[in-house]
Amino acid sequence: xxxxxxxxxxxxxxxxxxxxxxxxxxxxxxxxxxxxxxxxxxxxxxxxxxxxxxxxxxxxxxxxxxxxxxxxxxxxxxxxxxxxxxxxxxxxxxxxxxxxxxxxxxxxxxxxxxxxxxxxxxxxxxxxxxxxxxxxxxxxxxxxxxxxxxxxxxxxxxxxxxxxxxxxxxxxxxxxxxxxxxxxxxxxxxxxxxxxxxxxxxxxxxxxxxxxxxxxxxxxxxxxxxxxxxxxxxxxxxxxxxxxxxxxxxxxxxxxxxxxxxxxxxxxxxxxxxxxxxxxxxxxxxxxxxxxxxxxxxxxxxxxxxxxxxxxxxxxxxxxxxxxxxxxxxxxxxxxxxxxxxxxxxxxxxxxxxxxxxxxxxxxxxxxxxxxxxxxxxxxxxxxxxxxxxxxxxxxxxxxxxxx
Numbered sequence: 001x002x003x004x005x006x007x008x009x010x011x012x013x014x015x016x017x018x019x020x021x022x023x024x025x026x027x028x029x030x031x032x033x034x035x036x037x038x039x040x041x042x043x044x045x046x047x048x049x050x051x052x053x054x055x056x057x058x059x060x061x062x063x064x065x066x067x068x069x070x071x072x073x074x075x076x077x078x079x080x081x082x083x084x085x086x087x088x089x090x091x092x093x094x095x096x097x098x099x100x101x102x103x104x105x106x107x108x109x110x111x112x113x114x115x116x117x118x119x120x121x122x123x124x125x126x127x128x129x130x131x132x133x134x135x136x137x138x139x140x141x142x143x144x145x146x147x148x149x150x151x152x153x154x155x156x157x158x159x160x161x162x163x164x165x166x167x168x169x170x171x172x173x174x175x176x177x178x179x180x181x182x183x184x185x186x187x188x189x190x191x192x193x194x195x196x197x198x199x200x201x202x203x204x205x206x207x208x209x210x211x212x213x214x215x216x217x218x219x220x221x222x223x224x225x226x227x228x229x230x231x232x233x234x235x236x237x238x239x240x241x242x243x244x245x246x247x248x249x250x251x252x253x254x255x256x257x258x259x260x261x262x263x264x265x266x267x268x269x270x271x272x273x274x275x276x277x278x279x280x281x282x283x284x285x286x287x288x289x290x291x292x293x294x295x296x297x298x299x300x301x302x303x304x305x306x307x308x309x310x311x312x313x314x315x316x317x318x319x320x321x322x323x324x325x326x327x328x329x330x331x332x333x334x335x336x337x338x339x340x341x342x343x344x345x346x347x348x349x350x351x352x353x354x355x356x357x358x359x360x361x362x363x364x365x366x367x368x369x370x371x372x373x374x375x376x377x378x379x380x381x382x383x384x385x386x387x388x389x390x391x392x393x394x395x396x397x398x399x400x401x402x403x404x
Contacts, residue, residue, distance in 0.1 A: 009047050009057075011037040016058050021102030025055060058103070083378050085140045086190045089133065090163060094182065097167040105171050130156050155193070162189055187366065191381055214386045216354040217346055219287035221338060225346070226291070228334045230298070236330055238302035239314060241291060243331075243348070245283045245299075246270055247355030247373070250324040250348060256313035258303065268294040275374050287358060353383070360387035 015036035019028040030051050034041040048054040097104060133156035166185055169176060179185040217225075222244055229240035242248055248256075252272055262269040268282040282299065284290055291297055303313070312321035331348040340346055359369060366377045366384060373380070 008037075008039055008043060012039065012044055012047060012054070013058055016054050017100075017103065020055075020058065021100075030054065083190065083376055085137065086159070086193055087186070089136065090159070090186050090189060093160075093163050094167065094186070097163070101167075101171045104167055126160070130160055133160060159189075159193060187377075191378070214353050214357065214382050215340070215342065215350055216357040216386060216390075217340060217350050219289075221340065221346065222287045222354060223289060224338065225335055226286070232334060234298070234302040234305050235314065236334060237298045239327065239330060240334065240351075241286075241298035242270075242282070242313075243351035244286050244355055245291065245297075246280050247352045247359070248272070248280065249352055250327040253314060253327060254312075254322060254324055257311040258313065259311065260313075263294060263300075265293075265295055268297070268300075272374070278372065278374055280372055283355075287354075356380075356383045357387050357390065360384055361391060 012033060016028070016033045019032055019036060030044050031041050033054065034044045037044075044054065048057055130153070134152040137155055138152040169178065179188070226237070226240050226244065229237040239253070242253060248270070252274055255273055256270060260271040260273070262271065262279065268284075269279045270282060272278050272280055282294075282297070284293060284297070292300075299313075306315075308315065308319060310319075310321060314322040314327075316322045316326050328348055331351075332345075335346045338346060340350070356369070356373065359372075360366075360383055364372075366380050369375075369380055369383075370377050
């Protein structure tokens with residue numbers, strides 16, 4: 001008997017969904033729904049009470065809301081960060097809305113014709129969904145012990161409003177130019193919430209907001225440091241080459257071993273074992289100048305010159321694996337008396353920042369950069385902004401060079 005009731009209810013909901021999408025909610029009668037579902041109209045009234053109850057059931061049991069609470073509870077236990085929580089939720093909700101575009105258009109287009117009961121039904125469903133989302137965000141924030149300026153309820157409300165607004169615009173006007181595509185909208189939306197919602201009045205959680213001060217180095221200074229490394233010897237030249245050509249930190253460099261190379265005439269990759277294992281390309285071109293090939297470059301020349309059996313990539317002057325402080329010391333010696341545009345001696349972290357900005361300017365997107373660097377996309381936002389600034393300056397210079 002229970003199975004028969006569920007089957008009848010689902011047939012009525014499916015029929016209502018089909019008719020609402022085809023002719024709108026206002027024009028759809030309960031009789032037409034019952035006929036399409038092949039049940040008596042009285043059965044519809046027993047199940048839902050009236051048309052308003054049917055509308056509420058269609059909305060709450062559509063893919064947008066169905067089992068939302070349970071799915072979000074599962075996601076909260078599997079999500080590693082607020083950034084991932086926001087991204088996963090936004091992508092899942094848009095995917096669900098995209099499954100019922102006709103229903104969304106009907107709800108929005110005929111809202112002015114609904115009686116109070118219908119509007120109350122819609123509001124109830126939206127509120128219930130928002131409560132699920134607020135609980136989801138609250139769980140993630142409590143787990144990570146974040147100090148949030150917005151309450152989870154307000155955060156969920158604003159986010160849901162923007163997602164619904166996106167869906168309405170997409171389903172009613174495909175010719176707009178408000179954003180390039182769905183991915184761009186999501187990236188901008190998540191970045192906005194990370195910047196505003198996770199900023200406490202007393203502190204900023206640097207894991208989620210791009211607060212890093214990115215000060216990349218100009219090409220002329222980079223090439224000068226590389227020249228100094230070359231004059232100093234094969235080891236120092238290779239060390240500076242890895243800093244600017246692969247964007248590695250001193251910690252990553254000291255853990256490199258010969259077996260971590262993946263090399264042929266078409267690529268030169270290094271396997272990084274700190275944190276999540278990943279691979280990083282060693283570039284042939286650095287700031288517009290080529291430094292060898294994938295098979296013959298400062299790093300391969302240094303490794304070929306060695307006669308020892310050490311597995312480590314870099315050795316110090318005593319012939320043992322180099323340490324992080326020693327790498328820092330070599331950098332300070334090779335950059336002595338050099339000044340950045342800010343009037344300071346370059347610091348080693350600027351090599352990695354310069355590499356990252358250059359990769360973004362060459363066309364890498366944030367998702368791919370996150371994979372290569374092991375950084376989250378929120379941290380990369382500051383680098384993306386710096387890359388856009390440099391691109392804008394280059395465009396302005398090109399325009400100035402054109403004859404009027």
